[in-house]
Amino acid sequence: MGSGSECKSLLQAFYYDEVDGIKKFGFEAIFRFLLSPRYQAAVLLRWQRIFYLRSNKYLGKKGKINAHVRNINYFLSQLVHRINFTFNGGIDVSPLAQIGRYLFITSPAGITFGGTCVISEHLIIHQGVNIGERNGKFPTIGNNVHVYSGAHVLGDVNVGDNSMIGAMTLVIKDVDPGTVVAGIPAKTIRVITDKG
Numbered sequence: 716m717g718s719g720s721e722c723k724s725l726l727q728a729f730y731y732d733e734v735d736g737i738k739k740f741g742f743e744a745i746f747r748f749l750l751s752p753r754y755q756a757a758v759l760l761r762w763q764r765i766f767y768l769r770s771n772k773y774l775g776k777k778g779k780i781n782a783h784v785r786n787i788n789y790f791l792s793q794l795v796h797r798i799n800f801t802f803n804g805g806i807d808v809s810p811l812a813q814i815g816r817y818l819f820i821t822s823p824a825g826i827t828f829g830g831t832c833v834i835s836e837h838l839i840i841h842q843g844v845n846i847g848e849r850n851g852k853f854p855t856i857g858n859n860v861h862v863y864s865g866a867h868v869l870g871d872v873n874v875g876d877n878s879m880i881g882a883m884t885l886v887i888k889d890v891d892p893g894t895v896v897a898g899i900p901a902k903t904i905r906v907i908t909d910k911g
């Protein structure tokens with residue numbers, strides 16, 4: 716996915732979440748938004764993947780030019796990864812992770828999206844979260860999921876749509892759609908209703 720729709724979706728998220736006092740969408744909102752590590756982290760991880768996939772397209776192709784294109788794209792992917800990691804709070808994302816639109820990173824500090832994890836749309840994620848490997852497998856996260864700080868979601872698990880994962884929770888089994896889970900290991904603590 717390009718950064719155009721990422722920009723639009725994050726702009727919406729950022730505007731509603733943070734830009735209090737600005738009644739109308741305007742320059743100040745854009746200015747604050749562009750300076751935000753939240754925005755930068757979410758856009759840079761897209762570019763990291765784009766360069767990585769471009770480099771992979773040239774794998775196995777012979778010839779000097781193909782090797783140069785492959786290496787330059789690989790280098791750019793690594794460069795973007797390091798810039799994101801260093802300047803946006805230690806966010807470490809695998810270029811193979813498939814991340815859907817409307818990702819909203821509240822605090823890009825110590826967040827990992829590992830290996831081939833799959834993230835659908837509208838994920839809200841807080842600091843210190845690990846979406847990572849267990850027994851060589853990676854999670855699939857549904858739409859409209861909210862993962863609170865310090866949670867670990869590991870291995871071949873499906874996190875259902877509209878669910879919430881509490882702070883410091885360890886998820887190693889599937890999470891039912893529309894539920895709140897918490898604890899180590901995660902247990903359902905309530906079902907989400909229309910009232911929240």
Ligand SMILES: CC(C)(COP(=O)(O)OP(=O)(O)OC[C@H]1O[C@@H](n2cnc3c(N)ncnc32)[C@H](O)[C@@H]1OP(=O)(O)O)[C@@H](O)C(=O)NCCC(=O)NCCS
Nearest residue numbers: 841863864879880881882883884895896897898899904905
């Ligand atoms: C998971 C969460 C959203 C649930 O909120 P809630 O639905 O209002 O639930 P409650 O606070 O009423 O707690 C219900 C029960 O679950 C337990 N519980 C809640 N969150 C828990 C957690 N993260 N880990 C373990 N147990 C938890 C409570 O102790 C309570 O147990 P009890 O009934 O035996 O007393 C919330 O507790 C949470 O973890 N929020 C994260 C906040 C956060 O990360 N803030 C930083 C953001 S920057």
